[in-house]
Amino acid sequence: MNANTSNRRGISNIPYLCKELGIKHVVLCPGSRNAPLIIAFGRQKDFYLHSITDERSAGYFAIGISQATGQPVVVVCTSGTAVLNLAPAIAEAYYQNIPIIVLTADRPVELIDQGDGQTIHQRNIFGPHVKFSADLPAETTLEADLWFSNRLVNQAITTATEYPQGPVHINIPLREPLYTQLPPPTYPKIIRNSPKTTILPEKEWDTFIQIWNRAEKKMIIAGSFSTKKNVLNKLLNQLSQRPDTLVVAENISNLYHPNYLYDPEKFLAALSTTDKAALQPQLLITIGNSVVSKRLKLFLREYRPEEHWSISENHQFVDTYMSLTRNISLSPETFFEKLVATSPAAESNYSGHFLHYHNNIEERTEQIVPQLPFCDLTAVHYLLKHLPSGTRLHLANSMPVRYAQLFPVRDDIMYFSNRGTSGIDGCTSTCVGMATVCDEPVVLITGDLAFLYDSNALWNPSLKPNLKIVVLNNGGGNIFQMIDTSPEAENILSFFTTPQSVNLKSLTEAYGLQHFYADKFTQLTEQFETFKKLPAPAVLEIKTDPEINVQAYKQLLKNIKL
Known part of the structure; x- marks a missing residue:
């Protein structure tokens, strides 16, 4: 073993430690500085490897895998701003208690702030939004450094998976050359924590x-x-x-x-x-x-x-x-x-009195909704009733998750939403990650802005046929017309609703997905039956009028009053 390979013994051990501590899925973001990590995981046969180019999308993709499997997921990325692009997903994972292990490649410390490309301050870069953060030794030629590296990786993975679960960050300085042969793993000891138990007196x-x-x-x-x-x-x-x-x-x-x-x-x-x-x-x-x-x-x-x-x-x-x-x-x-x-x-x-009220409100809702004009509300009402049994339904933030709250829960489907930080930025990527590891139908109901914001989620050659995306296209951020605002806000409403005129059909087809369209109720009922049975990933665009959406939503809440 020469010096160029012995200093990477710690890198070779990372996949072994991940496997032994229960990790099966690894998301790899392409890059150069992280080449040794990609090589280390790529030569193992024990992992499902997923290649995602956009780091922001990759983080949420990992969340979707973890939501679906209940297992920790590794994300590997290169140095520089690539790391910062993971930050939104890491914050979401932290507040959802999802175990994501982030492995970021870095320049060695002596090259920070020295004019090298793709070099930023990566130590503790995610701040309080990870449960644990560590920098591995740049080299593991010495036995003490190898022991330290192995211990930190053990500690990070165990910390991510013990209750409360959450993301952790391992920053890995790597010196050139980057594409050298790696040594075999040394098979270090595995450190496990026993479950915590609490007994109340x-x-x-x-x-x-x-x-x-x-x-x-x-x-x-x-x-x-x-x-x-x-x-x-x-x-x-x-x-x-x-x-x-x-x-x-x-x-x-x-x-x-x-x-x-x-x-x-x-x-x-x-x-x-x-x-x-x-x-x-x-x-x-x-x-x-x-x-x-x-x-x-x-x-x-x-x-x-x-x-x-x-x-x-x-x-x-x-x-x-x-x-x-x-x-x-x-x-x-x-x-x-x-x-x-x-x-x-x-x-x-107490409960009988208010459940009687609730039954009356449910009855009124079912009487009112069919009388409303075609809008987001009536579309979601129809979709929720006609989703296939066993569906894993992901509800994007802003109005979709709120619309779905208005109608009865189905016990034969599962509901998901990124409510850790409640942002629109990774809803599609999360759903794509979930669909990748599920056999059941996976359906996303999203708004047009959320869909556009995360359209890189579709930049994925391995989209599964069980993935179906429904886009409520009301031409902008309709939620800001639903909530009470001041006259000052009304005067600059376009800066809140951010109207858009993107051709969603062209965007969808650019990624190789079939596009369906509905702008009236009869069209929706016809299109949805074909859409949900299609043996390929697809997007259903539902075009609605934002003003009618606002009127319908407010009319429902007004007319159900007791």
Whole structure:
């Protein structure tokens, strides 16, 4: 082994450590400085390798793979601004608790700020948006440096996958020459962490049960989960049938029962001030990640509960509703299993009263929507009813995820949305990543701006036939006409809505995808049947009038008021 190969022993060990610690998918972004890493992973037969040119798209593509598989994913990129392009996806992964291991090639430290190309400050470049960040030794000829490199890679991968999961960053300085033969791996020891366990003292349980039994109005809010939680769902089903407990579970919670209040945004828009005061819970329990509904957040900040418990194995101080009194470090399954077994229901008509209201609102919605003119709202209503069973539905941010919140949840599909940071920048790439590793239909409902912003997601030679993209083309950012604005904003509305006139058919076909089009309801029903059965990736463009969209949305919320 000569000096040129022995100094890369640490690089050769990275794929081995990744494989042993459960990684199966690696996203490779082409470059020169990261050539040794590409060579190291490319010679292994144990990985699914995905080549994505645009680093911003690659990061979100990795998120989609992880959402679909529940597994950590590696992303490899070259040095310089390529690294910065990963930042939006890393922030999203951090707030969604998705384990992405970012391997970035770098110049050795002595060349930073010395006029070399593709060289920026990469140490700790993602700041607080990663769980762990480390710089590997530039060379691993010495046994001490090799041990240090192996230990850091072990630590990074383990940190990414232990609860709460999240992204980590390994920065790897590499000296030239870059295209030399790599040495074989040295097969270092694997360092594993045992799962964390928390056992609450019986005295603590007694306190919780006393407070629970005292409360006649209990509200449980389930935030987003990217997997089906069957045990949790069964426990919440039991609680939702108690007269003192109201379960709020939006579609992206992937929890379902007819008794769940799935549409808090629409529900709260229908309530009077008196009804809202009556809805105020005495005890609020929250699980999962964030919710979509802004009205729910504002409601609970105004009508605050006496007690708010956050149930999570992650001991973070997330006080969304400004009423947090306890962080309880348990899995929701463990907590509710104990509660169901030991606590009877209180005498109350809390849930029954408001579920009766909710049923009335549902009936009114189903009466109103068919009477509306063709618009985004009626299109989404139709799509949600006619998606194939087993679909993995990704809802882009801005209006698509909000429209979908207005209509009943289907238990035979799964719902996803990038609500970690709620940006429009990687919705398509995330969906493409998910479709790459799934056999089920994967459908994205997105807006025109989100689709254009992330159109490089289609710059992928391996798009799967199960990928279907529905674009609501209303000519710009329609959401800014839905929300209340000031006269000052009205005068410069074009800077918010950013009108666009891109030919989506030409754009779609430039990437080799078939394009479908509908601008009326009869056309949508005909086109969608062909579209969803097509054995190839495709885009369905639904053209709507932005003014009609605004009128229809506001008309629905006005006419469902009790």
